[in-house]
Amino acid sequence: MDKQALVTVRGLVKHFPLPGGWLSGKRRIVQALDNINLDIVQGEVLGLVGESGCGKTTLGRCILQLIRPTEGSVQFDGDELTQLRGDTLRRKRAHMQIVFQNPLVSLSPRRTIQQSLTEPLSTHHMPREEWMPRIDALMQRVGLGIQHLDRYPHELSGGQLQRVSIARALLLEPKLLVLDEPTSALDVSVQAQIINLLDELRREIGLTYLFISHDLSVVEHLSDRIGVMYLGKLVEIGNTEQIMKQPSHPYTKALLQSVPRVGSRRMHEAPLLEGNVPSPINPPSGCRFHTRCPIAEAICQQSEPILEATGAAQWAACHLTIKETL
Amino acid sequence: MSLSRLFLGKRGEEPPDNDFDPSLVQRSGWAHTLYVIRRDVLAMFSVLWIAAMLISAIAAPLLAPYPEQGAGRNNVDDRLLPPSTQYLLGTDELGRDVLSRLIYGARPAMSSSLVVVAVAVLIGTPLGAIAGYFGGWVDEIIMRFTDLFLAFPSLLLAMAIVALLGPSLMNAVIALVASWWPWYTRLVRSTTRSLREQYFVEAARSIGVSDAMIIWRHILPNTITPILVQSTIDIGTVILATTSLAFIGLGTQAPNADWGLMIEGARQFLRQAWWYSIFPGAAIFLTVLAFNLLGDTLRDIFDPRQYR
Structure with missing residues (x-):
């Protein structure tokens, strides 16, 4: 910066x-x-x-x-x-x-x-x-x-x-x-x-x-910039234009899909998100988004992704997008 | 343009009032209260009766037909006379005019109950606000201390204290304050706890207002309504308590006039002189009832959602 x-x-x-919970010890x-x-x-x-x-x-x-x-x-x-x-x-x-x-x-x-x-x-x-x-x-x-x-x-x-x-x-x-x-x-x-x-x-x-x-x-x-949060995590952050035009994280993509736009062709590119947000009391292992992610793989359940650069001024926390760009 | 679907106002334009909800506009507080009371027969009776009792207490020497007897002078020639044109409500065993005694008896009843409730509010409110606002160990200490007082029945505790200090109206007032303030601490604490979570309190914190000023400016003004309702009802209850203490000899002392003391004196003459016990009993009953009804009406006015 x-x-x-x-x-x-x-x-x-x-x-x-x-x-509560002190009786059960947990x-x-x-x-x-x-x-x-x-x-x-x-x-x-x-x-x-x-x-x-x-x-x-x-x-x-x-x-x-x-x-x-x-x-x-x-x-x-x-x-x-x-x-x-x-x-x-x-x-x-x-x-x-x-x-x-x-x-x-x-x-x-x-x-x-x-x-x-x-x-x-x-x-x-x-x-x-x-x-x-x-x-x-x-x-x-x-x-x-x-x-x-x-x-x-x-x-x-x-x-x-x-x-x-x-x-x-x-x-x-x-x-x-x-x-x-x-x-x-x-x-x-x-x-x-x-x-x-x-x-x-x-x-x-x-x-x-x-x-x-x-x-x-x-x-x-x-x-000027947008940060996208999911279940207590910052999953993507970057310049507004880049986030809106080239989102890296599958959650950001799904979020953009959900915004209705007149004359948009992107409407049917990816399926909308299904299911509810998991509870933040017991968040999913690995990537917190893997339970609802349309492109999730085995690695997403095991290790947690960290924010990494996916563009000039754009960072995303996803195993798969990073693979894509590298 | 994703915002093109929205109306884009220009600078300096008066914003249209299209999200204005007229039902949120309230009639100004006191005007509305008076309006409701005037429509409600029972509330109107309560206000008039309470006003009459207050006037009796203040202007007893002017209103009583026999002021000296009201103050306690004997008139043994006219013992236990039934109601007549001379003595409208009859006389007691010392020949004193019952009406005059009743009017003088309004003095300890009204003054002691007002003082007890006022002092209880003054002690209980700040403690409750502090306990509720800060929570944690401050709350724990204050509330355990009030629990100590609440563990005993109010009247029993008051009797014990009067027995310790010696029987007199003053000591009865002290004893009743001691057993009444914890109720206000509880009331204000629970109100404060819900107010503390309100956004306007968080807004005040975000501005940097100190805790003391937040309690003073934003919490206390919003506890006045429940305190007003509760204290109105409590005045009636305290009248019952002071007259009870007088009845068992732990409150007002003879020859001063007191409704409880009159009933105690009338006990031996229940068969011969019904007027001697009935009228002070009715005075206590009506006054306590009036304060209760007025309290209920105030509650309905201030919080119509909860009680209708």
């Missing part, structure tokens, strides 16, 4: 212990994330896709230390976040913000929009005379007016609330913005507006996004 990485994730593991564990390595480059939009339950949301939370990772390191802007505690971590949060999926539940129900928007500013000790100018400017920029400031969350529409959430996240001028399915809870027409707003904002301010979504078409529109 010629540009500097803003976030460096190395060997990130997150296990969630399941309740403590069951959900392997939500398993050995994730990735960089988020300054100024880029990294899209993260995968089926629900694949760990993409957990990865976003672990990067921000909203959930503490079990193992591994997360470096942000030169700091090792996993080592930070208490006040130091809280001060760091001004530089990394998150927008949640459902804006109605991510704003305090008993606080007005203005109270919700002043909170980041007062928390990080901004001079009081700067509060209102900043809030006014951002409200206008996200397409809302001062008449919305004294409303309560239940008095605004989903699209308006998501604009408020974005404004709240941007008030402290963060370097990194994690967008956790920011459009999934919205109507289709409103989705497009929010996507366009996010696109404009990052061009204007030079933000770095980690864009988490299960909707490939939305991710494609916004992202």
Whole structure:
């Protein structure tokens, strides 16, 4: 990479212990994330896709230390976040913000929009005379007016609330913005507006996004690079164009097949995925995808593939694609 | 263009409100509460009765026909007279006007129950919020401590404490606070535990808000509703407890007026003077009932899904 990485994730593991099990002696564990390595480059939009339950949301939370990772390191802007505690971590949060999926539940129900928007500013000790100018400017920029400031969350529409959430996240001028399915809870027409707003904002301010979504078409529109996750693993990562045109990993191929496109000829090239995602409590041996993979061979059940280059700026974790290209 | 199927809005345009759900708009809190209470006959009775009791307690010397007797002065010439125009609800064994005694008896009933519940809420709420928010060993310590108090029946514990401190209304209040606060700790803890998982709490954490401020700004305001419902019902229960303590001689002391004390005095004259026991009994019954009904109505208003 010629540009500097803003976030460096190395060997990130997150296990969630399941309740119960101590009587039988076996403590069951959900392997939500398993050995994730990735960089988020300054100024880029990294899209993260995968089926629900694949760990993409957990990865976003672990990067921000909203959930503490079990193992591994997360470096942000030169700091090792996993080592930070208490006040130091809280001060760091001004530089990394998150927008949640459902804006109605991510704003305090008993606080007005203005109270919700002043909170980041007062928390990080901004001079009081700067509060209102900043809030006014951002409200206008996200397409809302001062008449919305004294409303309560239940008095605004989903699209308006998501604009408020974005404004709240941007008030402290963060370097990194994690967008956790920011459009999934919205109507289709409103989705497009929010996507366009996010696109404009990052061009204007030079933000770095980690864009988490299960909707490939939305991710494609916004992202410079795309990471594909399956059952807690990063199975492929690369430039958006390459991933979309020449996917290496069979899972990525299947995922692309599932996106309906007008006038596409690729529709019948490969069969769609069958069956359900296996449980992350007992993930399959070897390659986690082998149970549903259309081209799986014996080796896939035995050894776990690692991310290897399959193109100029493309990496995939699959035994068979690597054989193909070499 | 994969997004061509979507409507692409231009910058600065007012977003259309097509995902707006009008059913989410609530009537403003207090206006709605008053509206429901006015339509509900039982709730209306409760509010009026409670208001009457509060006014009696505050303005007892002005309302009582015989204020000195209400305060305790004997009038032995008129012992155990039945209800008449002179004594509307009759007289007791010391010739005191029962109505005046009842009006003065509203004072310990209302004041002690309000104080007990208020102090119990003030002690129980912060402990419950801390236990519920932090979890782990903090939760473990606080909750085991409350279990210690909850292991004994409230009234029994209160009796033991009063017996230790000596019988008086003040000590009865202290004893009842000691046995009532753990209930609020439990209530607030369970509410906090579910609030802690809400996205707006995570959003506050992601902004960098400290734990103390999260509890103060985002948790406590959302525990007020269940506390309000529970404390309304509890005021009735505490009135029952204070009058019970007075009945067995561990609360208000004669010659001060107290509904429980009146019933205790009336016990020997059940056959001769029905009015002496019936009226204080009815006062306790109606007041406890009123607080219970009002609590139920408030619960219905604030949480219509669960109880209808």
